[in-house]
Amino acid sequence: MKLSFYLHKNGAKYAMLTSIGGCISILGYLIYILNPLQLILDKLLTFQPGSLIFKLWTQPPYEVLAKIYIFNVTNSEQFLAGKEKLNLTQTGPYVYQEIVHNSEAIFNENGTLTYKPIRELKFRPELSVEDPDKARIIGPNIPLLGISSYMKNEYGLFMNLGFSSVVNMVKSPSLTNLSVTEYLFGYEDPLVELASTYVPSWIDFTKFGILDRLMSIDNGNTITMHLSTNTTSKDDILYQYSVDIFNGSPGLKQWGYREDIPEENSPCNTVEGAFESGVFPRHLKENTTVRLYRKAFCRSTSMIYENTDYTSSGMKYYNYRIDQNFLSTSEENPENKCFCKNSKKCLPKGFGSLDPCYYGIPIAMSQPHYLNADPEIRKQVIGMNPDQEKHDTVMKLSPELGIPIYARLRMQINLNVSPDQIVTSSKPFQGMILPLFWVELGIYDMPSYLGILINIAAQIPTIEMVTSYILGMIGALMIATVGVCVIRGFNQNRSDVESENQGLESSPFLSIPVQPIIRSEFKLLR
Template sequence: MKVELRYRITGRVMTMALVGVIMVCVSCLVFLYNPLQMILRKFLTLSPGSMFFSLWETPPYDVVMKIYIFNVTNAEEFLRGEEKLNFTQSGPYAYKEVLTNNNATFHDDGTVTYSPYRDFHPDEANSVANPLTERIIVPNIPVIGIQSFLTDSSFVTNIGFSTLAASMGAPSFVNLTVNEYLWGYEDKLVSLANQFIPSWIDFGKFGILERLMDRDNHNEVTISVKPGQSSSQYAQQLTQEELMSEYHIIKWNGLHGLKEWGFDEKNESAKSTKKCQLVEGAFDGTIFPTPLRKYRNVTIYRHAFCRPVPLMFVNENVNSQGIKVYNYKMGEDLFSSPDINPFNECFCSNGKCPEKGLQNIAPCYYGLPIVLSQPHFLNGDPAVINSFNGIDPIEEKHGSIAKIQPDVGIPMDGSMLRIQVNLGVSQTRFNSKTRPFNGLTLPLLWIELGCTKLPSFVDWLLTLVFDVLPVCQDVLSYFLGIVGLAIISGAALLTLFFSKAVPRSLSISPDYSAIPLISIPAQYLREKELRICK
């Protein structure tokens, strides 16, 4: 007889096992696909009406711009040739920079065009004095700058301007309030030039910071929001990573590059274009691609600086709120000659490359010899540093650092971009007011751009996204996996040990032989040997 048993599985046990399987599957999906990261990527998409678009259009944090001015303390002694110029640093004079990205237009090729506008408001809390009343003595930039600009012009032009400046009583140094120096004051030479040559000097007042910041406004910028939907004719100059990065610049004022440094979009052969001539592939410094790859260097472009600025990856750490950040800094060879830094091959003006640590940006500023450097000529030529008293470059005080949150792609508090504006004076002729400055790179001021602390709600959101929710997601994944396996195991044990076994069938094999009944006489039973015959 063969007995086959079947376990009776109730509907509850089946439901229990199914729930366990679902929980294990969900745990595996959470582990494999990281839904939190998918939600974050969706949140960080720049699209019309999205929350991220609102934050980008009007950033919820301010940038504090601190200005440090080089104040001359020995003007008379210098002009007599008795001493080299002595500077004392005056400042900071702080302003809050409020950015708005206006007129955003999204295009079918995965790009968006907008007009950034920066407004500045005095920040008394971070200023050492009132810029409206604080006075300084500084070189007369218009007379020295224009005379230096005319160095290679004819004898008649040089002597004519020198005579004009003398007739107007233009001094070598001017005594101004900080506000006048930064945002504009009446200058006779500037007013005259604006009156007779408005195509060249298109401003009636001269303020050094006003001229710099004016270049930062009134621009039209196109960036990529969906890389891959449009192609670039400069793919040979850019890396694949740069081409496929969100938010990289495509065009600035309708151009892929900087005409000031020889970029010519009409050039039929894009192969002849140099990477240093391009703004395409750089970032505007307000948002970066996410997730930002560790060890990747990034390039930022701000129109006032007249050139792209590469930032080198330094390390990874956490800020005071415990949020992960990547640290970047300017390279020591940022303003080096092309033989040291090949990226700078575009930035030699009229075939002349400035000394180490200097960058001539005259093509962006009316041809006037404006020169950039790091503050106090950090990483510059010692000969330039030793030309003056009061110049003391220190990496901790004058170096730049950018702190970027790699998963959100925004600069964090503690970021400090520092740049110095100078006036490079050539060998001027026929002007006694400018002759003492010949061959000098005069430090005018340096700027520190720093991000303020993020608003409390943004700080709370970042803490939630990067500290709380990832832990909750991991706990949920493990919990679902462990509990799901436990439920499946419990269902199996219930089936094996607590369900009744029921016979499925009872059968008798047909392969058998009948055993005949034989009557045996009693006398045979007494014999020792018994034979049973079939």
């Protein structure tokens, strides 16, 4: 009766505690199975109109800085007289913030996105070494040397003699003395003016500035990128956010890409599968190579995984470094073979031709200060001091979000002057590869909210696991507590019953010796 009364008195309370404990345990199990925080994050990072990742992509919140270092000629008279090697001194940095806006985004029915990136530069005087309007640079006359080399490579003696007469007529100098702003963004040159007047289909600008030409090529492009993974690909995770077609083609026709003969194509003339927008697939695996493409550099480049590391706050990231063979000769790196098909002579190790992207002018790309380049070319001039720490290209990539948290893209622009120059003012430079300037494109200050988001994304699996375990333990503890209370009540009731039974057995009424008394009474009656 007492046990029944005990259960009746506390049953409702125990039932409620058991129900709550069960619900908490089930909630912990569901968190473990369904990963709700990960689902919410996936929703935020789904590339669709209005989503967080789409807004970040449309106007990237990074502070991307372009640091420009220009090579200044310090012994012009001695060099032109043939007495000394060309002596170059690096000046800079002149810092410009690159502002990117991905405009006219169109979501296509086939799971791709078409857009037009717009890039502009904003001068940052507080980060620059001096005012580029006042600083002066003595450097090679790029239009003279570039056009004369183009003419020498593409035309015969008669055309070159005619061009030499034009150069003499306009008195084009071998070296120019310009402000940094003029050098980078444009100045009036008589050869450029003549070419734009009489051959506008070739030279479509009236002023020449080396950085202005780079920015011009990087703007006005139409890109289509994949949004979903390709289930037919062997490694479909690298398909998402990669280039599908660039200006109507999945490859670079200037390097021999043929849509009608796909077997002749190779990675060096294909941009499909490369990344251009700064967004990478999430949950990248270690040892994954990613290819980058930027039209100004006229080719895609591979970034090779090095190792995994963590920030001081525990955020995981992958270290990447540019493929050390990306500018090797075709003998050392067969994938570079297509870059030599349209040239009469392949460039030495460490140099990549940009001719097809720059009006046929023999512009050559290298790493800064001829890092990893042929040592013999480095000996042509004085002032090249390669340093891997300062001049290599590196990137740190968050695998959880697929965005870079640190990047230093470093490239140098050079002028490849053809040998046997006919133009008299070009002869001192013939057969040389002339360093012009190098640029470091870097991701610097990352918005604090983006850092918080990356940290949260990195900790979500741990948070969900710990939460599910804690909830499971709390629920189990509550159910176990109810069980202990019921068992204690049962034991207490049994103890009480046993005590009562023992009391009855020791009663004085049950201990009276009845039989002896009856016998004595019978004796008296007799």
